[in-house]
Amino acid sequence: MKARVHVMLKDGVLDPQGEAVRHALGSLGFSGVEGVRMGKVIELELQATDAAQAEAEVRQMCERLLANTVIEKYTVEIA
């Protein structure tokens, strides 16, 4: 079973990298970009066969390591 974790900065936390990318897109002529937020995608290969159990475990991984919940939020997809 695979899990995909998306880690993003929380709303309201300024994203200096996203801002820099937005400016760079503007300089390439893409004028309609109003905001860019950058995050991480983490793919996990799991032995688990129960989706609900796997999701609960991956959420624990997010809380304890994969995300810094002071500044980041996360979502978990199980596939």
Add this chain to the structure above:
Amino acid sequence: MKAAVITFPGSNCDRDLACAFAEMGAEVTRVWHKDDALPAGTDIVAVPGGFSYGDYLRCGAIAARSPVAAALRAHAARGGLVLGVCNGFQILTELGLLPGALMRNAALRYICRPERLIVASTDSPFTAGYALGDAVTFPIAHHDGNYVIDAEGLARLKAEGRIAFRYATNPNGSVDDIAGVLSENRRVLGMMPHPERAMGMTGAQESADGSAFFRALCAAMTAA
């Protein structure tokens, strides 16, 4: 007085910290990241700058889950002194020993230069050697020193006088110009600038403002 300096894979200021403590007469032990205990009688644990575990995932994230981190957490819980400089500050926030987090510098550039700081609290063993409002110059060398904390957390730091140092001119976007913060019990300090690189050891160009920092710290440990 006994100082333990931790070395993680990728630490590069561990020796500087060990030298600074030794210069002030401390007995210094070097501790490896895989050690799960600190030397008996350790008064202060120093968490050095560098790029622990290659800054993988987030700066300090892996170090904060390493074997020695549990011993560090227990030392802090006993009221032991902890100093985290640069990557060490990032590690202490990842450990939850200090509030907030350190993000990419606002201008996205790595900054390496002497930086003027203002002493914002003298009520700690780390800053007792200065007067409030003193200007000191310590080098900074970081890419991720942009301190963030929510409004409620910032209000608390201010009300409790836990901001130890502020930048005279903000180099990295840190909220409220914060360069270093203290824990609730004032026994844990995290700071991005490097007092251990300002010991006046390497010639006339180098600031010696860090000497008062380590002298006061070692005096506090001897008195305790």
